[in-house]
Amino acid sequence: MVLPVSDKRNIWFDMCSLWIKRKYSDFRKDKNYDLNKLDRWLTDSIAYLAIPIMISYEENPNLEFYLKSTMKKYRNSKAFIIDIRSNGGGTRDILKTLSKYLVKPEQSPWIANVAYVRSDQFLNEDISSMQSRYLFNYNSELLSDIDRKAIDILKKKYKTEYSVNKFSKPFYMVLHSNGSPLNCPIYILVNEKTFSATSVFTSAFTGLPNVKIVGVNTNGSSGRSEYFHLKNSNIRVKISTILSFQRNGKTLDAHGTQPDIVFEKDEMQMLGKEDSQ
Secondary structure, X not given: OOOOOOOOOOOOOOOOOHHHOOOOOOOOOOOOOOXXXXXEEEHHHEEEEEOOOXXXXXXXXXXXXXXXXXXXXOOOOOEEEEXXXXXOOEOOHHHHHHHHHHOOHHHOOEXXXXXXXXXXXXXXXXXXXXXXXXXXXXXXXXXXHHHHHHXXXXXXXXXXXXXOOOEOOOEEEEEOOOOOOOOOOEEEEEOOOOOOHHHHHHHHHXXXXXXEEEEXXXXXOOOOOXXXXXXXXXXEXXXXXXXXXXXXXXXXXXXXXXXXXEOOXXXXXXXXXXXXX
């Protein structure tokens, strides 16, 4: 086969990426999008929920109520699959809502993410950007004494892979159970394009006894990235401005999250003929 060289920039897509499927293509753009398209029953009483992108509740005011209703609807399913493959990220709103149904009472509070901000703050950016990520410092009024006790327990055995001497004191994302979690095993389906806030979503639930991560290693990029122009060359670069750590002490950047169950794409999925994963 001989192919001509293209004079245009082409972008290639995985045929099984959620966000390019026609069924989900308007999820972000249409505030009146039919959210019921996102969930369905699979065979043998297995529930399925697709999340094409981590939009905020401001973008879709109906989304929070829909997610809560969906969790209740599938509470007693045989298993529950949350599909976040090729989800490019966004906000942590969906993570915060679903955590109430994924974290069991005996694991609550659950410390899901630890992050450090560059201490020089040359970005002139308010730390409210951390609060929008549900990251709070140890003495924050938004954390309870019970939360701080859970942080103390984690700190006793927690070691990061990098020195953080050029960074702030840690900020913590603390998740809670609502006391009425899903009663079934939960499988979070990920791939190499599970990115940014979706990478945080994956790592946040890693280690919970009722949750398994399935697929291939996530992209991992998550660091409150900003653009900078180098002063001499004026080359534009984009770099992370926080160190964002997982519960295992590794950064999200450069590592991503390893699945509990590795499931690669096969040839039929690569050709877009079936979704083998």
